[in-house]
Amino acid sequence: xxxxxxxxxxxxxxxxxxxxxxxxxxxxxxxxxxxxxxxxxxxxxxxxxxxxxxxxxxxxxxxxxxxxxxxxxxxxxxxxxxxxxxxxxxxxxxxxxxxxxxxxxxxxxxxxxxxxxxxxxxxxxx
Numbered sequence: 683x684x685x686x687x688x689x690x691x692x693x694x695x696x697x698x699x700x701x702x703x704x705x706x707x708x709x710x711x712x713x714x715x716x717x718x719x720x721x722x723x724x725x726x727x728x729x730x731x732x733x734x735x736x737x738x739x740x741x742x743x744x745x746x747x748x749x750x751x752x753x754x755x756x757x758x759x760x761x762x763x764x765x766x767x768x769x770x771x772x773x774x775x776x777x778x779x780x781x782x783x784x785x786x787x788x789x790x791x792x793x794x795x796x797x798x799x800x801x802x803x804x805x806x807x808x
Contacts, residue, residue, distance in 0.1 A: 684708040684797040686778050691802030694768050700804060702763040704778030710735075713780040715788055716761045717795060718752060720774035720804075728774075729790030731763060734783070741788045746772075768806045775801045 690702040704716060717732035730743045731752040740752050751764040761778060781795035 684710065684712055684780060686780060686797055686799035688776065688778055688799045688802040691776060691804045693805045693807065696769050696806055696808045698768050698806070699764070699766045700768065702765070702776055702778075702802060702804075704761040704763075704799060706759045706761075706780065710759055710780075713782055713797060715783045715794065716752075716754070716778060716780045717788075717790060718761075718763045719777045719779060719792070720772075721777070722771075722774040725774075727792065729792070732788045732790055733761060734788055735761075739788060741790060743790060765804070768804075770806050770808050773804060773806050775803050777801045 685707045687705045694700050715734050717729050719727050719729050721727040730746045731750055732741045733752045733754055749767045754761045778799045779795035780797040783789055783794050
C-alpha cells in the first residue's frame with residue numbers, strides 16, 4: 683500500500699510564494715509518476731504539475747507554467763510544489779496523487795492516479 687500526505691498549504695498575498703510537500707510512505711515502487719491537482723470551489727479538478735519519479739521529467743498546465751515548479755527528493759520520498767507569483771485564482775485545495783503512466787507519457791488528468799492524499803488548502807488574497 684501507499685500513503686500520501688500533503689503539507690505546506692496556508693495563506694499568501696498575491697505575488698507571494700508557498701511550497702507544498704507530498705510525502706510518500708509504503709511501497710513507493712507501485713508508482714512511477716506523481717501529479718499535483720487542485721480543486722477550487724465550483725471548478726473542475728485540474729492537474730497542475732507532474733513528475734516521473736525515475737527520470738525526473740516534468741509537465742505543467744498552462745495556467746501555472748513559469749510560476750510553479752515541481753521537484754522531488756527521492757531519499758525523502760517527497761515531491762514538492764514550489765508556487766511563486768501566486769494570484770487569487772490559485773486559491774484551491776491541492777492534492778498530490780501517484781500512479782503509473784506508460785513510458786514517455788505523463789498525464790495531468792486523473793485516470794492514471796490511484797493513490798491520493800487528503801489535500802492541503804491554499805488561499806491567496808489580493
